[in-house]
Amino acid sequence: MRKREAGFTLLEVLVSLIVLALIILGLAQGLRFGVLALHRQSSLIDQHGDLDAVDRTLRTLIEQINPGNSHDAPEIRGNATSMEFTSELPYGAAVALPDRQAEIRLLVDGNHQLLLRWAPYSHATYRVPPQPTDTPLLQGILRVQLSYWSSAGTSGWRSGWDRSDIPALIRIHIVFLNERGLRWPDIVAAPSRHRL
Structure with missing residues (x-):
């Protein structure tokens, strides 16, 4: 009998290649799943990061509503879809204002944006009042x-x-457009009741 030559048979090479291909396919699918999960998580963090910032901003504005004083009543008017009040703007937003009151x-608005429309506050009556500034807080809002x-x-x-x-509490319920599929708990904040 002839001595068998050293090496692999064709069948052994084919089986090895098939096993190697299955391992590479599994690794590629695992990597794809990991990348998709990372992308989904980062988009959720971005969405919730925006919502957290809006939540903190609205709570701060409500908590700092001007409660009025012994001479002036507080200036707050609201209905089910909008609210007007006097408060202090956050530090970064009111660079040009002397005392941050607005x-x-x-x-x-009609573009489905939650807007903060503000103008500098003054006790004086202007012949031509200052133009308000619109600051969009969130996009894709059906109603508030x-x-x-x-x-x-x-x-x-x-x-x-x-x-x-001023009310004891103010509740803000944000309804998102259906395509975003987001729900956010109501924002409930208590205005400060200390008179100036």
Whole structure:
């Protein structure tokens, strides 16, 4: 009998190549899954990061609503879809203002943006009032639902506020457009009640 030559048979090489191809295919699918998961996680973090910043901004603005003083009543008016009040803008937003006090309106515009429309606050009446600045907070908003908690008289949530005092609580419910598929808990904040 002839001595068998050293090496691999064709069948052994084919089986090795098939096993190697299956291993590479598994690694590629695992890498693809990892990249997709990382992309999804980063987009969720971006979305929630924006929402967290808006949440903190709105809470701060509500907590710093001007409660008025013994001579001036607080300036807050609101309905179910928008609210106007006087408050302090965050430090970074009010570079050009001397005291950060601003007249603010919160609303959703026709482009489905949650807007903060503000102008510098002054006790004086201008012949030509300053033009307000629109600051978009969020995109893709269907509507905002505002409600106001009254602790005086008949307590409970109201859909409007036109009284001479400030509400005990303000609730903001943001409804997103369907394509975003987002839901966010209501923002409930209490205005400071210390008179100046």
